[in-house]
Amino acid sequence: MCVGVLVDVFQAILDKLNDDSTLQNYLGSEFAFRANLVQPSTIPSITVMINTEKSTLRPGSAYTRRRDTDQTIQVDVWVSSADESFPCTGEDADLIADRIDELLLNPASPVTGTLAGSWQKTSASQQYEPETRIWHNAARYSFQYSMTDT
Amino acid sequence: MAAKLKRISNSMVDAVERGMKNACKNIEGKAKMDCTPGKSRYYKAPYSDDNDPRRKPPHMRDTIYSEVRIKSRGLLSSSIQGIVGTPKEYAIYVHEGTSRMQARPFILDNIIDEKDTTLDFIAQSIGAEIRKECV
Numbered sequence: 001m002c003v004g005v006l007v008d009v010f011q012a013i014l015d016k017l018n019d020d021s022t023l024q025n026y027l028g029s030e031f032a033f034r035a036n037l038v039q040p041s042t043i044p045s046i047t048v049m050i051n052t053e054k055s056t057l058r059p060g061s062a063y064t065r066r067r068d069t070d071q072t073i074q075v076d077v078w079v080s081s082a083d084e085s086f087p088c089t090g091e092d093a094d095l096i097a098d099r100i101d102e103l104l105l106n107p108a109s110p111v112t113g114t115l116a117g118s119w120q121k122t123s124a125s126q127q128y129e130p131e132t133r134i135w136h137n138a139a140r141y142s143f144q145y146s147m148t149d150t
Numbered sequence: 151m152a153a154k155l156k157r158i159s160n161s162m163v164d165a166v167e168r169g170m171k172n173a174c175k176n177i178e179g180k181a182k183m184d185c186t187p188g189k190s191r192y193y194k195a196p197y198s199d200d201n202d203p204r205r206k207p208p209h210m211r212d213t214i215y216s217e218v219r220i221k222s223r224g225l226l227s228s229s230i231q232g233i234v235g236t237p238k239e240y241a242i243y244v245h246e247g248t249s250r251m252q253a254r255p256f257i258l259d260n261i262i263d264e265k266d267t268t269l270d271f272i273a274q275s276i277g278a279e280i281r282k283e284c285v
């Protein structure tokens with residue numbers, strides 16, 4: 001069994017996004033959520049989901065019980081073009097995505113519980129859903145954190 | 151010795167290309183598996199019935215392809231890219247997800263998971279090329 005650091009790390013990512021004043025100006029308050037299998041609960045919003053995870057035991061882990069984990073997450077920005085005010089365009093979604101980059105990829109201020117300098121952006125794309133009139137930016141980030149087995 | 155080193159350096163791009171081809175085929179195979187019901191890591195494999203009138207066969211799994219592109223062949227400035235993709239228009243929505251459907255990144259997840267294997271394929275290919283000159 002492992003200590004549930006991931007829960008803390010995941011919450012730290014959501015807190016980092018929710019606490020940012022620039023994103024609050026763009027999206028109001030409490031706009032970043034864990035993604036569910038169904039559609040986002042509110043729009044505009046940001047959802048975060050786990051993609052892949054790979055743990056490696058450290059040498060001497062029989063005694064230290066330490067392991068390093070490589071984690072990939074997907075961060076989605078959802079903006080509706082049915083809205084008349086900001087954010088409502090693809091450019092607006094890009095602006096929000098750029099701010100998320102600045103927050104998560106800043107080596108001087110890493111997300112609590114993650115290794116400084118380990119954050120990397122692995123992919124980014126933008127799609128428009130004509131049926132729902134939603135702009136969707138999807139970006140993936142990889143990072144590392146270490147944890148102690150119990 | 152100098153001639154051998156020159157031959158090795160000239161053949162390196164071809165060696166990396168061979169290794170990259172194998173690595174891309176590996177990722178292509180894993181991506182196809184992730185689009186196969188019963189073998190996919192995802193809750194619902196992105197697979198559509200060929201009889202579904204809304205989908206024109208072949209379905210996405212059978213269109214996944216891989217290729218290697220060499221942009222330059224300089225000794226210190228070679229650029230070799232491995233590509234894995236599918237021409238299906240709806241693939242991006244399956245891969246990245248939509249507001250009504252969870253993302254199933256069947257290509258990117260495998261690129262990340264197979265990173266070590268990819269490096270092994272390329273290293274093996276380079277090693278084989280060097281051994282050819284050393285025997």
